[in-house]
Amino acid sequence: MNVSTILYLPFSRTAGWKELQQRQVSIPALAWLIVVPLSLLPPVMLYYAGTHYGDDFVPGFADRPWRHITTILFLAELLTFFVMGWLIHSVVHSHEMSISYHDAYLLAALAPLPLWSSSVVLAVPSLLLNALAVLMALCISCSLIYHGLQGLCQRRDDDVTAMAATYTIMAAGGLAWGLLMAIVWAY
Template structure:
């Protein structure tokens, strides 16, 4: 996967390479070669930058880094699988033949901006640390929509939007349930 191709996919779904849907990497290998290393970025950033993050958030204190990082990693992996599963089943309900490999590929591609946005924590700037994840969240939604259109071959834009809304909404619900475990009142 090329980051430049992902950036072009933000603008046009026709730019998604068709060779990504071929059976180059089975989903299990894609998990260990791509999803796990990238999803380790945010927990690593949380573990490394525990004190600076707590200094910028005086109202909340982050719980011990190791437990938080592990919970964050589990939430990331779980949300990718939930999104992929929902893409497959909602597309099937809309009479589209989408394989699990294609659905999980779209879910994986959609999460890349969120994983990479954690690198912004290396800069001690609260504004950047707020804007970068929010723009990554918007990019995630766009990549999910564009990937549904091109990689899952959903031609009807309304059905692609329904698939995107369902998968993205489920991922947001997963994080709404997981995030309260990270914070405790000071």
């Protein structure tokens, strides 16, 4: 699979989804090869932002215990992957569609990639730029889930059902993301 195919995943129900599905990468391999390394990116960038220009970013940002916050964030991100894989499988089946556990976890590993990547913008001490990057990443993650459900589910005839499942998954994902951000701000 080439890079251009991967970049089309959020915008197409056909580009690359079948190829990813046929590779049958195990769930532990997905966790070790995709989730663990890429979920390290937000805590590392947050630690950098907090320790290098904290108060320039947001007043009071520099005085936080970033070592503890980022460790908790990283562990929470790993837990979220396992919960979201189970949730995707359950939601899809409740909407009378069919997806394997493997494909549900594949989607759970791919969906947060834009959000994890958007943390690179934390290198720039601009709250507005960072907020825009996160909003754009959230939109791309929603699209990844929607097109992933269309590409990976056995029943693909009903776009409304896929959209309803996407809404439910994104609501749960938004709640999880909100809890992760609450950890950062409340600690």
